Amino acid sequence: MTFFLARGATLVCSKGGAPSQLAVPSRDGSGELPDGSPIATAQDFGEANILPFGTCKVTQQACKPSVLLPWTSAGDVVDGDGIGWLTQDSKCVCSVGGTIEAADAGQDAIEVA
Structure with a gap:
């Protein structure tokens, strides 16, 4: 089973103080789950997509992914x-040094052929 990351997936950062959510733009009907939630792609890594993780453990200031x-x-x-x-296995790295990954994909597992 594969868990795709959808809009609202819960993200965590190894250097962040709190969980965050993934913001995914609408895809005009392409790349959506059955409930209409858009699925994130590898290009959804900007500040509009990855919301802050509370206080950064490195800078001791408000997180700015x-x-x-x-x-x-x-x-x-x-x-x-x-x-x-x-998918639930995807990761990205913040320039401060934190690894960002999914704690919850934001949807149920989907069978992928």
Whole structure:
């Protein structure tokens, strides 16, 4: 079973003080779960997508996620542009040094052929 990361997935950062949520833009009907929630792709790594994680353990200030590279370990299923959808195994790294990953995918498991 594969868990895709959907809008509202709970994220954690190894250097963050609190969980956060994943914000995913609408996909115009492409890359959506049966309930209509858009699925995140490897390109959803900007500050509009990854919300703050409370107080940063490195800077001791309010978290401002700074992810400069796309998510890794995107799934084999891709959107119309060939960009991999994110799964529960996807990760990205903040420039401060934290590893960001999903604590909850925001949806139920889907069978992937």
